[in-house]
Amino acid sequence: MKKIVCYGCNLGCGLYFGDVPYFRKNSPVNSGKICRFGMKIHRYEKVLPKVDGKNVELDDAIAAAAKKLADVKEMAFVSFGDVTCEEQLAFNKLAEAFESDVHTCIPRFIGANIEKIRQSKEIITFIDPYTSYPLILRHMLHAKKNGAKITSYYWKKLRIADESVILNPAEIDKIKSINFGDSLVITDLNPLNLDFSNEIIKSCNAENIVCLKPFLNSTGASLISDGEKSIYQIFEEIKEKKIKGLYLLESDLGIVPDDTLMAALDELEVLIVQQSMRNALSDRADIVLCGDRKFEGKGTVLNFEGRVLENEGGTEGIKILTDILKSVGEEIDYDKMHAEVLSKLGINEIDEYIVPKYDIKYKQPEAEIKNYEGDAHLVYAYNPFMWNNVIDRDFVEISPSLVESLNLHKDELLKMTSSKGSVAVKYKINNAMPDNIVLSPMKLPISTDIVTPVNFKEP
Amino acid sequence: MRLRGDRSMEEEWIPKITLFCCNWCSYAGSDDAGVGRKQQPPTTRTIRVMCSGRTDPAFVLAALLEGSDAVLFTGCHIGDCHYISGNYKAKKKFEMLKEVVDELGLEDERLQLQWISASEGSEFAAYINKVTEEIKAIGPSPLRQEWMK
Amino acid sequence: MKIGDCVVAWSKDEELRKMGASGGLVTSLLVGALETELVDEVIALRKISEFEGVPIRTSDTDEAIRSAGSLHAAPINLTKFAVRFFEEHPDGAIALPVKPCDCRGIIEQAKRRKIDMDRIYLIGLNCGGTMDPITTMEMLEKMYEMDPKKIVEEEILKGKLIFKTEEEEKAISIDEVEEAGYGRRESCRYCGINIPMMADLACGNWGAGEDETFVEILTEKGLRLMKSAVDHGLIETAPAPEKGIKIREKTNSVMENVAKTWYEKVFVPIEDRSERMKYYMDAMEDCIDCEACKYVCPVCSCDESKCIGFYDPMDSHKISIYHLIRLLHLADSCIGCGQCTDVCPAEIPLTILHKRVADRIQAKYDYIPGIDMKTPPFFEVE
Numbered sequence: 004m005k006k007i008v009c010y011g012c013n014l015g016c017g018l019y020f021g022d023v024p025y026f027r028k029n030s031p032v033n034s035g036k037i038c039r040f041g042m043k044i045h046r047y048e049k050v051l052p053k054v055d056g057k058n059v060e061l062d063d064a065i066a067a068a069a070k071k072l073a074d075v076k077e078m079a080f081v082s083f084g085d086v087t088c089e090e091q092l093a094f095n096k097l098a099e100a101f102e103s104d105v106h107t108c109i110p111r112f113i114g115a116n117i118e119k120i121r122q123s124k125e126i127i128t129f130i131d132p133y134t135s136y137p138l139i140l141r142h143m144l145h146a147k148k149n150g151a152k153i154t155s156y157y158w159k160k161l162r163i164a165d166e167s168v169i170l171n172p173a174e175i176d177k178i179k180s181i182n183f184g185d186s187l188v189i190t191d192l193n194p195l196n197l198d199f200s201n202e203i204i205k206s207c208n209a210e211n212i213v214c215l216k217p218f219l220n221s222t223g224a225s226l227i228s229d230g231e232k233s234i235y236q237i238f239e240e241i242k243e244k245k246i247k248g249l250y251l252l253e254s255d256l257g258i259v260p261d262d263t264l265m266a267a268l269d270e271l272e273v274l275i276v277q278q279s280m281r282n283a284l285s286d287r288a289d290i291v292l293c294g295d296r297k298f299e300g301k302g303t304v305l306n307f308e309g310r311v312l313e314n315e316g317g318t319e320g321i322k323i324l325t326d327i328l329k330s331v332g333e334e335i336d337y338d339k340m341h342a343e344v345l346s347k348l349g350i351n352e353i354d355e356y357i358v359p360k361y362d363i364k365y366k367q368p369e370a371e372i373k374n375y376e377g378d379a380h381l382v383y384a385y386n387p388f389m390w391n392n393v394i395d396r397d398f399v400e401i402s403p404s405l406v407e408s409l410n411l412h413k414d415e416l417l418k419m420t421s422s423k424g425s426v427a428v429k430y431k432i433n434n435a436m437p438d439n440i441v442l443s444p445m446k447l448p449i450s451t452d453i454v455t456p457v458n459f460k461e462p
Numbered sequence: 463m464r465l466r467g468d469r470s471m472e473e474e475w476i477p478k479i480t481l482f483c484c485n486w487c488s489y490a491g492s493d494d495a496g497v498g499r500k501q502q503p504p505t506t507r508t509i510r511v512m513c514s515g516r517t518d519p520a521f522v523l524a525a526l527l528e529g530s531d532a533v534l535f536t537g538c539h540i541g542d543c544h545y546i547s548g549n550y551k552a553k554k555k556f557e558m559l560k561e562v563v564d565e566l567g568l569e570d571e572r573l574q575l576q577w578i579s580a581s582e583g584s585e586f587a588a589y590i591n592k593v594t595e596e597i598k599a600i601g602p603s604p605l606r607q608e609w610m611k
Numbered sequence: 612m613k614i615g616d617c618v619v620a621w622s623k624d625e626e627l628r629k630m631g632a633s634g635g636l637v638t639s640l641l642v643g644a645l646e647t648e649l650v651d652e653v654i655a656l657r658k659i660s661e662f663e664g665v666p667i668r669t670s671d672t673d674e675a676i677r678s679a680g681s682l683h684a685a686p687i688n689l690t691k692f693a694v695r696f697f698e699e700h701p702d703g704a705i706a707l708p709v710k711p712c713d714c715r716g717i718i719e720q721a722k723r724r725k726i727d728m729d730r731i732y733l734i735g736l737n738c739g740g741t742m743d744p745i746t747t748m749e750m751l752e753k754m755y756e757m758d759p760k761k762i763v764e765e766e767i768l769k770g771k772l773i774f775k776t777e778e779e780e781k782a783i784s785i786d787e788v789e790e791a792g793y794g795r796r797e798s799c800r801y802c803g804i805n806i807p808m809m810a811d812l813a814c815g816n817w818g819a820g821e822d823e824t825f826v827e828i829l830t831e832k833g834l835r836l837m838k839s840a841v842d843h844g845l846i847e848t849a850p851a852p853e854k855g856i857k858i859r860e861k862t863n864s865v866m867e868n869v870a871k872t873w874y875e876k877v878f879v880p881i882e883d884r885s886e887r888m889k890y891y892m893d894a895m896e897d898c899i900d901c902e903a904c905k906y907v908c909p910v911c912s913c914d915e916s917k918c919i920g921f922y923d924p925m926d927s928h929k930i931s932i933y934h935l936i937r938l939l940h941l942a943d944s945c946i947g948c949g950q951c952t953d954v955c956p957a958e959i960p961l962t963i964l965h966k967r968v969a970d971r972i973q974a975k976y977d978y979i980p981g982i983d984m985k986t987p988p989f990f991e992v993e
Contacts, residue, residue: 004665019665026907026954028686029662029744036956039901137899141958144897162896356748356759398925403609432609432927520921523935527928550992558972558989562939565968566930567888604888605929 005315008304010085010297011040011387013216014138015306017355020044020298031356032117032306038137039395040387044298050281053291061293065323068250068290069330071273072101075248079237080105083194083217084224085253087302087314088348089340090294091224093324094252098230100331106230106237108194108254109221112204112365114212115187116308116358121145123187126153129203130191131161134444135386136215139189156181158382158442159400160435169437172375172382172454175199179372183207191215194234195258195385195453198370205367215307217390219297223305226363227347233368234259241267248273252320253297255284258390260383260450263423277323282392294320297391301337303344303353310358311350377456381419381441381449389445398429399443402436409459417441419457421449477531477597479590481506482521484514484548487538487579494583495590502587503594506534514538515548519559522573526563529610531603532572532593539577549577571596572603612841614834617851621823623844631679633816636824636846637708638679640734640812642672643840644706650732651700654692654707656682661762662744666692668705683765686741686796688950690716690909694725706732706836710741711804712948715981716909718809719944722987723912732832735807737815739767739866740799743953750793755781770865798949798962801877803870805863809982812836818851818859825851825859877963878970894964895934897957900924904951904961905937910944910980938968943987944980945969 004019006027017030018037024044028035037044052064059067072078080098082091082105091105098105120126120142132140143163147153155164156178171177179202188207192200192214204212216222232240234256240246249271255278257265268274268287276288279296294300299316306312318337325335345351350359381399388395399417411417416427419441426449436442441457449455483489489510495502507530511517514537522533535556543549556575563573574593578586612618621634631638641653655678656664664685669675689707696705709717714733720726748759751774761776771782772794788794806813811833812826819825826848828834840846881887905911905918918940922933947969951961973979976988 004667025666026687026903027663028953029660029684029748031745033956034743034745034953036954037901037903038899038956042901042903042906133897133899137901138956140897140899141956144958396924403607407609429925431925432607434607434609434927518917519939520917520932520936523932523939524921527926527930527932527935547992554989554992558942559939561972561975562935562942562968565887565971566891566935566938567884567886569884604885607927607929 007298008312008314009041010219013221013307015312033138048281050285050293052293065326068275069327075272077247079246080250081254082252083254084221085218087300088223088344089302090320091227092340093321104230105228106232107225108234111225111363112214113309113361114214124151125186127186128155128189158440172380176372189213193217197368198372202372220304238264250275252277292323308358309361311353312355313353375454379439381455381457396444398431399441400431400433402438403432405438421455421457423449477505479506479532480525480530481508481534482517484537485512486544488536490580491578491582491586495587498583500587502590505594513545513548514552519555526605529606532597535575536578617827618848619823619851620846620848632681633824634822639845641675643843643845645672647839650704650706652705684742684744684747688909689713704730708734710738711807714807714810715946718981719910733810735810735813740795796949801870801874803867805866817862818855903954907950907954941965942969942972943989946981
């Protein structure tokens, strides 16, 4: 069994993997415990290499990619960080060879570590640990057991919180006036909520923020790569024809709430995706290069604390990049990349039980937090199960009184209409929900943003 | 679960009782009660199973969680099972389940086992009357959500 | 040698004697079982560090040799690995070292026809408890003031927990470390089954001298294992001294008493019905539906799991039906091994919840799971 890191999020949960996952009880972050994502880590449909919709040998796909890279000038390179540091670095080299940067779409930031959560006396959380980053829950429970007061700011009441403040989309800018004091703040930094997290990171001390991130190696990737564009900027530039070709490394741009944005990808001269999972993006791409499965890449991974972890596996992903780089006369290999990663991180050896010190400045993205109009709102509460396309919950959560006011029976569907159209979905009744929010773990076709104003009348 | 409640029901609380009847005895017994015009309260929701042995404990747990105030196991008298040993199995399942729900803190009245034969219509009606009164006395099940009407 | 005999034994191989604990007997038995083709594969823990052991299934003797050494801080239950073996090789034979809880799990699985008892060789190991690796590392730093990475050996001797590095050795009493929340896992503290009398062999260092293992031969299979290793020139045996037998008995009874005290401390009955309801509801509400407790459970054996089948994440129940069905399913078979608590990401004290229910039923039917082949009460229909 190989020692791997779960790719559900950037918490860095360790586990073993043979053909199924098994618990690695001396893993520092999670003591071997894994969430329902980790338990299903292997359920994964692997994509086959493709060029223009036809299945081809991997070598042919690589040759096609190399040719396109040479032809199309304005290429953009995106890797959210669902790969090891070594592969990310190899991808950087590739981007450099074509005079470009790799964009991770998540700013560089390392805040407080797990030990700090366990010791703190006051915690303010902006995430729902039961769904979003489940393995952080146990550390919060530990703090609570030792007397910590937990306040949550979220779309519904959280069981763990002593005080639950329910966010109201119409007055979301009120988070600007929260007095954080010396509380430990738990929030997440993901490509879709930069305005929101920016506001929080700005208003408190970096040492007091636990900043969770969504992808396997978000932290490592953002340390290694320099690109600064946000996911929305990339779409904007594609529309403006500033970007003519796109190379995506294990990065599904389909996480954006507004599906219509994806149509921009059809305007590209070339869309190259290097990923292992089959999804809507791989079906849309011109060239599909298939590397190791997300958890099978050999190399180092940095979790949200900056803890350096080792992932045992193969180097197929790096090999694809090596082969493309060969076409422009550059030679790289895993060992070279590994040595460079260690020197970039300023460490000599990998010790998962020690969190190294980093001195990183958070660079604020330019974004203004905005309120949403309307009486009821559909909120897309993205979580590991969604950003990895492993949809295991196809229902929304609503309050009992909303169900009553809409006269819904069990097994009926909830109908909602937004400016983009209507949808009918299954629902779950949750006492913790406010009456004006429909919380959805999945992206619905009617959503226009993270928060979408909706009404329940027939159109 | 029904969310749209009959408003008049709110005045006097009427319990909801899930009743598992075996096809051969207790279902016929309940039929006999109906044919004989025996008065009984409208508290039961009857689920016909081919044999009391088919009453999976998971059905009972699901019924309790979905808002039943009580669940009744009924079947042929011991020795009379249409399938020879089904009611012995039902009895075992009931005994195990009883211990578990008791440990969980549910009152004794909320889970009961009663053997009813096809001809025992009046016994059936009397039994339902008795259980309804018992459940009325102890109130709604703690496992039921407030909004489950 | 015959069934019922107590002997002391050790490996003849110099290297194994050094690598393995107590004379390397268990490793030699595994190697012997493979070499004499008594079994197709063995299961063992490959030692990565003092705090990490990876379960492996192998038919390679070198691999088996590398698994030598005892690991108190790698609490893994091997039952499900044995189940997997029989799923893949219904006619195969396997040998593995088992703690009492592994052994009980295997016996419960055998009752449910997942394991063939005639083709599984159980080398029982005395067990005074296992420790959680992460808490142990924390304990070493805080209480022992030692660097966990430098630990080369740990040992439990005369009620003390001893850790050794190349330079030093420190001992603190188990009571003291457990008072501070460290030491053995909670389920081990109240476990009173320390000598695996239901296995084929019961091995351990209680009552044995330096670099040798005390072995009680319990079954025909156990005798076969010992004989084949002796015939193959892998081990040497001598009759166990009378004094050793007494020491072993005494150690066992001391451990049993400690367990009893812990049991009373942990399982304080909750008399009031509504308090009980609140207790169970509250404990299970943190559940995040990972299903890890079911996956790791050594006695869980449904082919198509009913607990998962009846559960729908869309339900808005006050207690998860998944857990209720599991409480019921394990009511007669829970062995209290603690694996579910170990893997629960929401820190739900699952073992305690399961044992609270199971102990009632097991006491009512006078049934102790996993110690013999007695039919479980659920299956015993008049």
